Structure formats: structure tokens, C-alpha cells
Amino acid sequence: MNFDQLILLLWKIYQVQKRTPVLTILELLLPAILSIILLPIRQMINTDDLVNNTVYDAFNLEDFDNNFVIYKNSTFGYYPNTSQITNEIIKTFKTEAQMVEYLCSDLTYHLFGIGVLDDRFENFTYQLRFPHSPRYQDPVNEWKEWKTHQIFPKFETLGPRDKSSKYGGAPGYYTEGFLAVQKAIDFAVINLFDKQINDVEIFLKRFPYGPYVHDNFVVILIAVLPYILQLSFIFTVIFTAKSIVQEKETGLKEGMKLMGMKSGIYWLSWYLKAMLSLIPSLIVMVVCFKLKLTLNNGAQASIIDRSDSFVLALLLFLYASSLTTFILMCTSFFKKSNSASTGTAIIYILSFMPHIYLSLNYAKLNSFTKICACFVNNLAMCLGVHIVSILEGIGLGANFSNISQGVYADENFSLLHVMVIMVINNFVHLLVLYYIDNVYPGDFGISKPWNFFCNSKNLKSIYKKIDYDNTQTPSCFFEDESIYSSKNIGIQLKNQLNGKIVKSVNNLSLNVYEGQITALLGHNGAGKSTTLSMITGNLEPDFGNVLIYNNDIVENCQNARSYMNT
16 A cells, blocks of 8 residues: 555656656756766876885985074174163063963064973973964965964875975975974083084985875865765755645645555655656766776876775765755745745755865864764765865775775774764654654644654643633524434534634534535635535644544544545
């Protein structure tokens, strides 16, 4: 029976879909078009296969860098002989905290600060405090810092960082004078014991890097792919939300439930419809992402070159599934189809916006923050793509051997976390859908109390029964029902009232017996349709009761309706 209902509902959706061929084509083609756009971009960006080791020359840490404005063997003369000038040039502080506070709050330029933590020579320790922003940064990029909180770059790629610099590149421990100050202090302390220490030369040399494949497309992948995926499914979000709420708005959904359709089968049919629309697009995406292309320099590469195809397809499938349940959940909050399509699209886009912050600060965020972000469907997709891109950048790619490993050495958050939370998101979305759909069914249907899941008594119904003033109606308006005493009452209406401002049905009582054909007569606006809607459960009475074989249509709608469609 359930399977027959499912097939019938899918057939109904298919018939409706046939009437909008243009929208159907847009829904299927947009993901393919956006994926294909990446192919020529991939071809324009070459990969360089560097087969030789990258080796750097050593440099002598004899003095400050030439750009560092400190004049060797310079003497400052001043008059008169007072300590006021030296106190302005060199300031002393009692504690490290006072020094750091002064360096951070004062607007004048400071070269550096030195804090001695332990002045015993057997365990001499100190700290250096340089300006927050390195001196040799472009003024436009003054926000750049030493980045001591990061172990790896934001966008890690194969190859040495700042390949052309033998000094190690930004933030510039050599060019900023950090190494020279460190050497000067160490030599000054050692010189107290050994006067010959100044004759020692210190050379530094960058660690060599082995052969690697240099590919700048990884940076584009991190920046562009999340937007491609989000835009690819925007039509599916809009059209699916509008179609579902349109059935709620017109009463079609409640009409099918009256004929015996189960709510679970109804939502399953829409889930399958959306997934059947998304799966062909996902297949095209995976094919485009893994298609080997000949680059301008003759090398072979694909958009996502090193990741396993099945892992990539699984990630996209889980995202599509959680996206579908997200759409179903959003539709439960709307009563009008136009507002549903607009509202769901806005929620869908807004839920993507924090991706910019997450992407720029991925290395700073802890695992708990990333896990919490994954419960927002679009952010889970963005973090998954970010992890895949980083794994591509370091030459590993996402595969089953590293799916549970963090992309950084000190990180526990992995692609497996993203996938598991996407599965959990499905159940969270469905749970919210189940609750809102029962408590807020729209203009048609019987709403349940907010705490219906606790199996508590419907206090609203009890309130209606107690407070209503049951004014006695003259018996001349009622038929003598004693002649039907041998028959069962199939439908019983007691003190029906509907309409808070205009009472379309007021104090109506009626018994409908088995084996009888009952007709409701009256002029336009007399309340015939309203009465039938209350009997079938499409409208909830403001007062009174509707009993179908002693099953209250408000408190036990499903059992009451089961007698109507037999």
C-alpha cells in the first residue's frame, strides 16, 4: 500500500514537471554549465613538474639587513649631561606586562622591546617584542602580522614557501632584524665568559625541498568551487520549495491525506524527486572535475586531480541529500508558494555567507568551531571543499587513506567529520520538518499542540469544550432521532462554531447515521463547505467537536479520516 502511494505520488510530480519543460531544463543544465566553465580555466593554468631539488645558498648572520636602519659604530652626542635624553631613547619597565602595554598603547614608533624572564646566567631567558606589523610591508597591507599563531599558510601548496627568497620570506625574521637582535643578545651574554666569541661566524641556510609539481590552480579551486556548487542548485531550491508549498496553499496536500495518503510517503516522494533531479547534475560535475585535460604546456591535469572519484562523489551526494531535506524543512515555515520560493532562496544564500570568514580564518579556528559550522548545510559543503582543495595543494588529494585525518599536523578536524555531520543534518532537518508540519500545517489541516510529542492532552480542545456557552436551541428545529436508535452514529457534530469575526457556522449540532445519505442544504454562505471542511479535518473548529465513529477529528485526525476513505 505504501509503495503504491509512493509510485502514484512520483507519477503526479512527474506529470506536473512535464508542464514546465523550460524550468526543468534550467534545473538540469545550470550545474553542468557552471562545471564546464571551469574546464577552460583549468587549461589556461599550467603545472610545472620540477624534477630537481630546490637548494638555497647560506647567508651570514653577521649584522642587520641592509634595509634595517641601524648605523654600525654610530655615536649619539647630546648636551647637557642628563639622563632625561637616554630615558626617552631607551625606556625601562618593572615588568614585562608594563612594557607590552606601553608598546601597544603608545602611537610612536618602537624598534623592539626586550624582556628578561630569568637573569641568572645559568638559566638566562628573555623575550623579544617587535611591532605588530612588520616594517617592510606595503601600507595598504598594514593588517599583516608576524602570524605566530599559524603553523601553516592559509592556502598551502606544494613547493617551498617564498621560493625566491633565501631568507625564508615573510614575515621576515632576517629583514626585520629579529635574528640580528637575538644574536646580539646571545653574544653579549656569552661574551661575559669568553671574549673570543665575537670571532665566531653564524651561517643560516634554508632547508632544501625535493622534486614537486607546482600547480597554482589550487588557489582558484578554494576560492571558486564553493560558489560554483551553491549557484548550481539555486533553481532546484526555488522550484522545489514553490511546488511543495503550492500543494499546501491549494489544499491538495490535505486532500490527498484525506484519501489515505501518509505524510511520511508524501515527503519521501518529494525527497526522491529532488534527488533524481540532482543526481544527474552530480554525475556531470564529477566527470568534469576528474576529466584529464591537456594544458597549454602539454601537461595532463584535471580540475581535482589527485582526489579519489568515489570520495568526491560521496561528498557531493551527501551534500545534495542534506540540501534536499533542508528545502523540505524550509517549506514547513511558509503558507504561500511565492513567499516560500523567495524565503527559501534567501535562507539558502544567507547560510552561505559565513563561508568567507571560515575560509580566510580556517587555520585559526579550532575543531569545535568547525564542527558547529558544519550543522549549517552550506558551510559543511564549503568546509568539505576547502579540505579537498588543501589536500590537492599538498599533493595528496582526498582518498580513503586520509579521509579521517586533519589537513594539518596539529588538527583533528577531517573530511570524515564533514560527511558524518551532513548525514546528521538530514535527521535534524527531518525532525524540524515533522514538528513544524504538525504544529503549523497552514490554512488547511488540524494543528497539534506545541507539546504533542509528549502525548499530553490537547488543552486547547478541553478549553473549547468547557468555555463554550451551550445555549439551548428550541427542539422544533431538530429532527426526532429516536427512530434511528438502532443505527450507529457515523458522524456527530456538537456545538460547532467557526469564524472569530464572521461566524460562518454557529452552534451547529448534527448526527449522521450509518446507511443514510445526508445532504446539507442552504444558500450561498450558509456554511455548507465550512461544515464539510471541519468534518474532513481541513479546517479546525473554533469550538465544539467532530466525532467520526467516536474519533475526535482534532485529537485523532488520522484514525477519524481512515473511516472516510474506506
